Amino acid sequence: MPLSANNPDRKSWLHVDKNSDFPIQNIPFGVFLTRDDIITIGTRIGDTAIDLGALHQLGYFDDIPLTDDIFLQDSLNDFIADGRKTWRSVRNRIAQIFDAENTTLKNNKQHKEIVLFRLDEIEMQLPVQVGDYTDFYSSIEHATNVGTMFRDPENALMPNWLHIPVGYHGRSSSIIPSGIPIHRPQGQTLPAGSDTPVFGPSKLVDFELEMAFITTDANDLGEPIPIEEAEEYIFGLVLFNDWSARDIQKWEYVPLGPFLAKNFASSISPWIVTLDALEPFRVASPKPKKPQLPYLQYKGKKSYDINLEVAIKPKKAKETVVSNSNFKYMYWNMCQQLAHHTVNGCPVNSGDMMGSGTISGPTPDSYGSMLELTWRGEKPLKMNDGTERKFINDYDTVIMRGYCEKDGTRIGFGEVSTQLLPVYNPKKNK
Amino acid sequence: MPLSANNPDRKSWLHVDKNSDFPIQNIPFGVFLTRDDIITIGTRIGDTAIDLGALHQLGYFDDIPLTDDIFLQDSLNDFIADGRKTWRSVRNRIAQIFDAENTTLKNNKQHKEIVLFRLDEIEMQLPVQVGDYTDFYSSIEHATNVGTMFRDPENALMPNWLHIPVGYHGRSSSIIPSGIPIHRPQGQTLPAGSDTPVFGPSKLVDFELEMAFITTDANDLGEPIPIEEAEEYIFGLVLFNDWSARDIQKWEYVPLGPFLAKNFASSISPWIVTLDALEPFRVASPKPKKPQLPYLQYKGKKSYDINLEVAIKPKKAKETVVSNSNFKYMYWNMCQQLAHHTVNGCPVNSGDMMGSGTISGPTPDSYGSMLELTWRGEKPLKMNDGTERKFINDYDTVIMRGYCEKDGTRIGFGEVSTQLLPVYNPKKNK
Structure with a gap:
């Protein structure tokens, strides 16, 4: 057709x-x-x-x-x-x-x-009832930045990173559409120099600039999806803010991965733009730096040229754009992600959502999180109202936008906009 | 009432x-x-x-x-x-x-x-449509055994383990009821001494003896569940075999946790036994080895004395019981797990499922996985038919059973029984 x-x-x-x-x-x-x-x-x-x-x-x-x-x-x-x-x-x-x-x-x-x-x-409203939500980690710039900050600049990428589109399972119940405010999460963190955790509000609430694709019913239990068929099962894409609490994450994530640092909220833009609408904006993915196993090898252009931006709007000020990135920077593409996800026979259903992982570009102004943009808070960002941000403040609204443009046609995603409210107060909020 | x-x-x-x-x-x-x-x-x-x-x-x-x-x-x-x-x-x-x-x-x-x-x-059939499935890691014996094998016997437990009921998100779509056979998963593994992964069938397919609880609608986004209310939101329990591919897990799980090593299948017993029916079998949880933060402190008996066993049945032989454990060994109880899960405001809905993590007891015959029972394959287990098992073979059926017994009343869970078939063959299986 x-x-x-x-x-x-x-x-x-x-x-x-x-x-x-x-x-x-x-x-x-x-x-x-x-x-x-x-x-x-x-x-x-x-x-x-x-x-x-x-x-x-x-x-x-x-x-x-x-x-x-x-x-x-x-x-x-x-x-x-x-x-x-x-x-x-x-x-x-x-x-x-x-x-x-x-x-x-x-x-x-x-x-x-x-x-x-x-x-x-x-x-x-939410466009789909998300059965299962998976988040990948597919931007080499993001993985390198995080590895440089938290581990070893010489060995920033984990040994498996260039071989596997690394992913993990997220929480479906806290996926919300643009416009719903969230509360600063509380949890356990480990003060510097201490070996005993404390409980309280996260001090390092961050956004992650991502996109997410929505699937149709793809396979039965046990049956892998070959990479050449993967695209057939992708309905479309949304903008995705994968909210993160960096201090909670640092203490909890070993050895089984992030949990409460992520599952307090994940915001998506409400309009799903179909893969069909994005067809004119196909581009090649970055060249592999290491050979990839046959089940991850593909032919053709499997990425899309989608301009992305993030803005922070303080409570009583105009917004400041803090990042300009692009979906095409993704090292692993959606077909590779879906082929990998199902190579063991894991079933994928209609309405499942798969996040790209933070999409950082090659330059510091294209990084996809405050963690990277401020380099762990060492280089705060200036807002239009003169205030500075290391991470996200109470009452800040984080806005992500994305669009493709070519030969006079612009196809966009609108925005995902979410305000961060202070910690939940049972007396006030009930 | x-x-x-x-x-x-x-x-x-x-x-x-x-x-x-x-x-x-x-x-x-x-x-x-x-x-x-x-x-x-x-x-x-x-x-x-x-x-x-x-x-x-x-x-x-x-x-x-x-x-x-x-x-x-x-x-x-x-x-x-x-x-x-x-x-x-x-x-x-x-x-x-x-x-x-x-x-x-x-x-x-x-x-x-x-x-x-x-x-x-x-x-x-499956008793619930699982919206979100979380797996905890709450047996101190299991965490200690795994830490001893893969890290350092002197520091077997991670620094966070005694402070946090560590958990991570699993995949809902591959949860199946007892009786549905599964295929040996394929995936990437790293051969010993190599730095390049290979693709093929997992050689180390394992069971994990767990139980899982099913929740009712508990809280809205942003609203924590206090530990003293947690029990109110637990409907009941099932037996749970959290199938694992140890070789895939070892290569993929850093830094974001297990993914394809787990999401090829998770089997549950089909009858949910209510918490009400288990009331006569309440027992105290193990004493904390370190002080726990106030949001994790509870009063009363919050665990249950549930005898658990695992048997392996080769294709043409009688079953051999390989493990006898008990739900009461869990260091972190269900109320602590649910209070922790929601302390950041993560919403819990009706039909969500939360796994205990592998339930190992203090003695080697009470360990809850082949990994521990055979100590990484070093001590194979003898089957009734004279064959040996380091992990699970093709056509083996793994059967888990559980029951409480006191004063002549026995309340049981029936069984979760799952056969492992060879790798999926697209020509044969279509």
């Missing part, structure tokens, strides 16, 4: 700002609550949200094989489980319906009132 | 063998497929499975506030979410219905035909 939705010459009859992340070539998928408190699956063109449940009920998808309630759900899991052919049919149809040349819906005032929403009339 | 279902003098009109794990004082909860291919929630007395969905439709729970379809589901998640008061009402009612003195159902042949099943007429 052709990717006609990607036609760069198409215009929509809906208004789209020149710098919008959501031209008619994007057509992302999300879940929102409408002004009538109805939950539905939708898409977005410019600043207009589109209720796909209503469009379907009105017959606009009638010749596409879809169950009646496929969009009247509180998650995209079932739609994603329908597979790539269905995603493409629906995306192509949406492009037709909103094409500037097509007057069917454009001229139907009654239908438009049912289907279209201003952004301030809806409330974005 | 009293725990009248625990009355030790009660007999059932259903036949119960003297050594059954499932007297009328147990009343575990599970999910099964019936002979008519209907999925339902059920319980078990002796060797009779009881369809709770049918019992409810026939009016036997009419004065308990339950939704009509609460038992006509493919998981216990919604029932568990109803909370302890509901679990107790239902368990007490089941005890009444099957009490030897109660002739209502006993004398209703038509109802009995609808409600009761022989075990060979049903197929047990």
Whole structure:
């Protein structure tokens, strides 16, 4: 099936700002609550949200094989489980319906009132119910920076790093959409020079600039996914802030990995941009520095040129951009990650989420965490209001944005924005 | 509400063998497929499975506030979410219905035909849809054995171990019920003396003798569960075989923890035995060897005296029991684990599962893994058929059992039994 939705010459009859992340070539998928408190699956063109449940009920998808309630759900899991052919049919149809040349819906005032929403009339939800969430560690710059700081600059990368797309399991229950504030976590930390831990608020709360991909049902228990099939099972991508408490992590993570340092919150952008929409922005991954085992070898361009930025907004000041990075820096790509994840027969289901790991670039202004940007706090960052940041302060909002741009077409992700509140107070917060 | 279902003098009109794990004082909860291919929630007395969905439709729970379809589901998640008061009402009612003195159902042949099943007429399913699965590492003997083998006998325990109930996130998608065979996983391992990994079947497939507890909805994002409330959120326990590939683990696990070495399969026993049923078997946990932070301090007996055994059954031979351990050996108890898990505000939901970690006892015959029982393969175990085992061979079945016994009452878990098949073959297995 052709990717006609990607036609760069198409215009929509809906208004789209020149710098919008959501031209008619994007057509992302999300879940929102409408002004009538109805939950539905939708898409977005410019600043207009589109209720796909209503469009379907009105017959606009009638010749596409879809169950009646496929969009009247509180998650995209079932739609994603329908597979790539269905995603493409629906995306192509949406492009037709909103094409500037097509007057069917454009001229139907009654239908438009049912289907279209201003952004301030809806409330974005988590787009999927995440069954399992895995986080990788696939940026060589990030792994090198962390290894240099905490271990040995001469042997910054662990011996397995150039052979394995290192990953670990994360917590699904604390994945939240953009806009939900979080509390500074409490936990155990080990004061410098002491051998007895203390309990209290984390002093080193950090963001991690990541992206995450969402999968469809891929394999049964025991059955690996060959790398050449891996892409088939990837629905799309979101921006991902993998919140981290560095001081808790340092004390707890040996030998079984990070736990409470990570699972207090992980924020994602609410619109899933499909791999299909990103097709024009494919680029090659970095060249391997060591030979990779056959099950990790691939042909073609498997990465994407996605500009990423992070900004910090203090409570009463304008935001300051603190990092500019790019998804293409990832040493291990998504196909390698998925082939590795399943080579032992681990089953991957619709709605599973896999994080890239912190995406740091080669230059200090492209690092993907405060840990790296301030080099453990040694080089604080200046904010617009004159204050400094070593890590994230109470009431700061961390905002991540991402977009692709080529030949006048811009496909973006919107943002994931999360405010850090002070430690939870049972008396005040109940 | 009293725990009248625990009355030790009660007999059932259903036949119960003297050594059954499932007297009328147990009343575990599970999910099964019936002979008519209907999925339902059920319980078990002796060797009779009881369809709770049918019992409810026939009016036997009419004065308990339950939704009509609460038992006509493919998981216990919604029932568990109803909370302890509901679990107790239902368990007490089941005890009444099957009490030897109660002739209502006993004398209703038509109802009995609808409600009761022989075990060979049903197929047990996963009892819950596991949202998040966490594995702890809470046996001091196991942590000490592993530390002695792989690090330093003088400093076998990591510095954090006596302060933190160390845990990490596992994979929900590969949790399977007893009876489902698994394939030997493939993956990367590092040959001794080499710095280049090879790909192939794991040579060191191992079991880990664990138990796991299932939670109800406990807290919102950001809100810790105080240790004195923790027990309220624990529904019950299952036996848990946390399959492990030791050679894959050794190469992959630094610095983010075990991943493919664990997520190829994790097997559980299908009947959840409630904490209420285990009430008579409470015992004290081991005394702390170091002071614990206030959020981990508790009052009363928070462990349970549960005898555990592991047997290996080669393809054409009788089983050999290779380990006898006990849940009471756990250094960190479930309340400490749950308080720790949520102290940073991590949300815990109905159907989440938390593994104990390998439960090794103080003596070599009570170790909970082949790694420890054979001391890295140095002391192979003799099977009944004269063969030896360093780790688990293809076609071996690993069987774990557990029961409590006191004053003539035995409450058991049945078993979790899983056969290890050879590496998955895409031509043969498709």
